[in-house]
Structures are given as C-alpha cells and as structure tokens.
Amino acid sequence: MTSRKDITLDRRAVVARILRDRGDALLLTGLGSTTWDVAAAGDHVNNFYLWGAMGGAAMVGLGLALAQPQRRVLVITGDGEQLMGLGGIATVAVQRPSNLSLIVIDNESYGETGMQDTHTKHGVDLAGVAAAAGFAYSATVYNDDELEAVIPVICQQTGPIFTAVKVTATPVTTVLPPRDGTYLKNRFRQSLLGSKATE
Amino acid sequence: MTDTQPWADEIFDVLKQINVRQVAYVPDAGHIRLIERSKNDPTLNTIALTTEEEGIGIIAGAWLGGERGVLLMQSSGVGNCINMLSMIQECRFPFLTLVTMRGQWGEFNPWQVPMGQGTKRVLESMGVIVRPVDTADRLAETVDAAARLAFDAYRAVAVLISQRIIGFKNWGDDQP
Numbered sequence A: 001m002t003s004r005k006d007i008t009l010d011r012r013a014v015v016a017r018i019l020r021d022r023g024d025a026l027l028l029t030g031l032g033s034t035t036w037d038v039a040a041a042g043d044h045v046n047n048f049y050l051w052g053a054m055g056g057a058a059m060v061g062l063g064l065a066l067a068q069p070q071r072r073v074l075v076i077t078g079d080g081e082q083l084m085g086l087g088g089i090a091t092v093a094v095q096r097p098s099n100l101s102l103i104v105i106d107n108e109s110y111g112e113t114g115m116q117d118t119h120t121k122h123g124v125d126l127a128g129v130a131a132a133a134g135f136a137y138s139a140t141v142y143n144d145d146e147l148e149a150v151i152p153v154i155c156q157q158t159g160p161i162f163t164a165v166k167v168t169a170t171p172v173t174t175v176l177p178p179r180d181g182t183y184l185k186n187r188f189r190q191s192l193l194g195s196k197a198t199e
Numbered sequence B: 001m002t003d004t005q006p007w008a009d010e011i012f013d014v015l016k017q018i019n020v021r022q023v024a025y026v027p028d029a030g031h032i033r034l035i036e037r038s039k040n041d042p043t044l045n046t047i048a049l050t051t052e053e054e055g056i057g058i059i060a061g062a063w064l065g066g067e068r069g070v071l072l073m074q075s076s077g078v079g080n081c082i083n084m085l086s087m088i089q090e091c092r093f094p095f096l097t098l099v100t101m102r103g104q105w106g107e108f109n110p111w112q113v114p115m116g117q118g119t120k121r122v123l124e125s126m127g128v129i130v131r132p133v134d135t136a137d138r139l140a141e142t143v144d145a146a147a148r149l150a151f152d153a154y155r156a157v158a159v160l161i162s163q164r165i166i167g168f169k170n171w172g173d174d175q176p
C-alpha cells in the first residue's frame, strides 16, 4: 500500500499519456524539462515551446486561450516555472477562460538547474493556490488511476483547469525541439491561422 | 481626473481602429480613462494583471492566436518586464505598450525617479523602440504610428506618455 505522499510517476510517461488524448489542442510548454518531455513525445506544429521567459508560460496560454476560445489550450510547465509566475494563477482565475488547462509537472525541484528543492517540496500546494484563486477545477495527481481520471477533465471539462502531477525527481535525457523563436511562432500561426498568418 | 484625459479617448479610438482585442494593464492614474473605456467595451478582453510582466506573455499568446494586444502600465512597471521582453525580441512578436511616465516631469515622490529615469534605456536595451510624447496633441498620431510599426512591421514599440500631459499628482488630496 503506497501512501498518498509516495511519488512514483515518471514525467515522460505522464506527458506522453496526456498528449495521447490532446486531439486538436494547442500546446505551450515552460522552459526546461517540460519542453524536453513534450519533444520526447513528438514535435507537433500545434506546439509552442518557451525556451526562456521563466514564469510566463501560463500567461502565454491565457492570451492564446482568449484569442482562440473555440480551441482547447494546454500549458505544460514545471513547478519552478509556475512558482515564478504565481500571480498569474490569480490572473487566469479572474479571466476564467473555459478552454484553458494548466498542467504542472511537479518534481518538487528545479530539475534543469541541478535538482534544488522548490517550494512545493516544502509544502506549498499549487493546486490549493489555484483552487483558492477560483479555478473551475483543481487537483493534485499522485498515481496512474488519478491520472487516467483527470485526462478527460484536462482535455474537455469547462475551465480554467489546474492539475499538478507529482512526478519523481529523476533526471531525464534532454530531447531538443526547434528553438528558434521566430520559426516556432510562424510555424504555430501558419498551422492555426493559415493564410491569415502572414497578413 | 477622467474628464481631464480627453487624449485617452483619442487613443482608445486608435486602438479600436487598428483592431486591438486584448488590453492588459496594471492600473496607473494616468491610464484611468483608457482602462475605463476598455472595460466598458464588450468586444475587448480587458485583463487586470498582478504584475506587468504577465502582460508580455498575454500579448505574445494573443498574437499566436491571431489577435492584437496592448499593455498599459506606468514607468515603474517597465522594470518588472525586463526578462519577459526576451521572448518578444527572440520571437519577434509584435508588441505595443503605452507607458505613463513618473519620476520625470515635476515628480514629488523620489522613489519614482530611478525607474522613471531608466525607463527609456531599459526598454531600448531590450530591443523596444521608444517614442516619447510630451504634448497631448501628438499622442493619438504617435500611438497610431507606433501600432503600425508594431503590427505591420512586427516590432516592439513603447509610447511614453509624459508626466507633463498627465499632470502633477495633487499631494494635498491623495497619496502615493
């Protein structure tokens, strides 16, 4: 019997599993490991990777979700990245975009910079913050059953949705997607907007 | 204060004309009228921020989704945006911000002076084209020209609205 606090989920498997059900969702990633996780699951024209702008992933998601209210928008980012933009959780909650899901891959560490503890390791509850801010749905996921149950919520339920997925702090191999920001932007817009992208 | 900002109505008309759809802001007294006009317009998403840098991400996301955004802030907020502007420069996102100046013309609060004096250099050092405006009659046309540079020529542009236009803060009646 594992206790609620035991962390066993593997981040690569978690991200790949969520993305299996993405459908035509638009996807943004935070800098570092979540970008490598998404790249490992397969590059896609509907992906835009932040290679910097730490703390900004959820905000890019908000602007995109407001501009594209008919499309699902997923943001997959790290606990450290989200902690740097904690106020953004409040800003999203106030805007209440029904098509936005924030997913924090929470290894309770700054994985990319040497696995130093983040505040979530010391009890800061990001899902609690999102719930208190007023998200339509907020949960922390610890195992495969909970992950399976939350995926339809992430991909379909009326948002804003916040999910923290607790994953092991095991270093992962770096898988690099394209990194030229202008290319990523134009590729994303071309796919989403067609000829309007170059107006 | 709102009746004394007729130029804000002119700016608002320009923003509507160039099809801005998302207006992100941290309040400043100089932006009272513009924020009010924006909030009263149901065709706009008016987005209150906890810190100005959130607005940079939102405007980038809006552009990814095919919409134009604008960020309203005071000069001290520019300091909160520095690293986030990396994304604007690296991805060449169109970016328009209207900055109400403090620490610049007849300032009373010394704490506003360092960032007010640094605003232009900070923006320029992060690749933002800066257009300071000192007189109300030049504001609307400057915002219009800045918007074209931003959205048609894919550049980052800031219009700095002088404290001379906004007027001195009345320290007898209100506080910081």
Ligand SMILES: Cc1ncc(C[n+]2csc(CCOP(=O)(O)OP(=O)(O)O)c2C)c(N)n1
Residues within 6 Å of the ligand: A030, A031, A032, A033, A034, A052, A054, A077, A078, A079, A080, A081, A082, A105, A107, A109, A110, A111, A112, A113, A118, B083
């Ligand atoms: C503003 C800023 N501060 C610090 C860094 C250094 N940095 C890069 S990635 C990272 C950690 C990210 O941690 P987290 O979001 O939890 O991602 P993980 O690798 O753990 O999945 C840090 C601190 C940075 N790139 N930008």
Ligand SMILES: [Mg+2]
Residues within 6 Å of the ligand: A078, A079, A080, A105, A106, A107, A108, A109, A110, A111, A118
């Ligand atoms: Mg982490």
